[in-house]
Amino acid sequence: MLTLDHLDKVYRTGTFGGSELHAVRQVSLDVQRGEVVSLIGESGSGKSTIGKMVLHLLDSSGGTITFDGRDVTRLGFRARREYYRKVQGVFQDPFSSFNPIYKVDRTFETLRRSYFPRVSAASWREKLEDALAAVTLEPDDILGKFPHQLSGGQLQRLLIARALLLDIELLVADEIISMLDASTRIDVLNLLGELKGRGLGILFVTHDLSLGNYVSDRVVILYKGRIVERGVTSAVFGDPLHPYTRDLLASVPHLDRTWEEVEAEEAERTRRLAGRCLYHEAVAAQGRSLGEEADAPDGVPNGLGLVEYSPGHFVGCFRKAADEACPGSAGAAG
Amino acid sequence: MALAVNDLKVWYRTRRGDVKALDGVTFEVADGEIMGIAGESGCGKTTLGKALIRLDTRMRHVGGTVVLDDDELPLADDNAMRRRRYREVSLIPQYAMSAMNPTRKIGRMIRDLLGSHNVRYSEVLPELERRLKLVGLEPDVLGRYPIELSGGMKQRVVLVLSTLLDPSLLIGDEVTSALDVSSQKAVARALVEFRDHGFVKSMIVITHDISVLFQVADTILVMYAGHLAEKAPARTIIDEPLHPYTKMLIGALPQVGDRYEEQRLEGIEGRPPSLLEPPAGCRFRDRCPLAHDRCAEAPPFREVAEGHHVACWAVS
16 A cells, blocks of 8 residues: 655755765565554664655655555645545654643644535534544543643544544554553554554554564564565564664563573574675575675665565665675675 | 661642652662662652652652661751762662753763762772773763763763762662663663672662563562552562552563464553542552452552562452
């Protein structure tokens, strides 16, 4: 349904915009109906930038975004309005998504004015109650209240209800649970799982691996703007290949194992993959040498591409930062 | 016994009345113990940490005592506490790494801090550099500005500078939050290492993230709405919690192996009570599946097994 193809984003930084920051490099991924795809990465990985480009809050610098076969990379004001009927976003801090001096109802009124001007008050109320029921909120508990009277979890579900009023097909959920308490967090996650069952596609942006793992069908691991590994959740989490993914998984605090135990368990995999690069090994096996990589058939320069290690499990070059040398280059060149 | 807190009550003055943020807590922290405090926002964990250092103008010491190394802390007496802060009790407040003076180099900032406690910078400099190395930082960070360091580096600088005078007790409030997982791991490990080296005798680590506590803490104290719910060795809290709140809280945490399709986790219905006029008795009873008539009376925080304290009538 949603396809990103070789998406790029370059920010101009510095006082006069003289220097450039390559925030997203050649990112290709897709989200299907009824599927949760998690974008996982640390701060500065470009995960939020990707979400914002999909929502047209930022322009992309290269590549294309396609929605249902239609190129939506550049949209005019009118077209964008139509696009937002199908695609909506919810963000990290629910308290700053609401205007604190108005009741929460105003959020829905604004939506009604822009998108449903001809809907009668009675049928609007019915629609609203349906949407609130879908996110397991009681209309009487919520409507007529100010944002500070509601909990973060309630507000976050309210924002999802707002998105549902538009019959959306894709939801971009950017860190929507990181501000919530543990006891309410899981309710919002379960809600995402339920919406997925109703055919919604969800792009779930998070830095928390255990949350990403809980609901998502596929995960995309980003590092400094580049996809280092992506695939079916169980494959990536069960058999992490890229050194960055392995580091990340070994750093997650578990509740049943200490960090030392995790490191001991992973020692064998670490040894097996040390000094290697599965990407360049696969490229070499196809009969292309490293020097020709710039002309690779997939057209992705400078080792930013991915190879399919096992069905549905893709991994990129094993170097971490763009200016680092590939750990496998010594062996592969010889 | 490094720290003994007995029936401590600290309330906040507001125009609508007193907010009973810390309403009678009793616990002990042994020498060399790292105790984690877990709980949701508004449970009083930060108030507890702050109360052991300095009461701000809104906070009122209503009752209870705090004894550190056989010596009672004069909590309500700001001047008397001044001599103990940093030397005996040290606090890393929440967002400490963002509170560094952006116009001062790190070294200069540490010199100012030591100066205000009448300690000469040059005397502690060798030890300072040694400890920076220990947490994986080069001594040249002292010549840099905070903006030049990453979050994880800043947090490690904060850890080193707040323990420079070898305090008896260090309180770390959300020291690993807002960091990427790899920096989180480095900071968490540095905490344990500082205890192992004896730079601090005991530690209280406050966080909402129980999985981090499981990695670093010896014991975990779970708080709910200004009361203590449960305290036990870290592994016991995770594997065999007794208080219904702890059980539900642990049950609501997705682990890396858990999947929505296979194992649906559940949150806790409802919200904690307002602390302005908190209901009498157990404060969790409105959300508790085991609540019965007796819960209208506050359950005592008692020891049910060695080192395992619970405040719940349903636990025998």
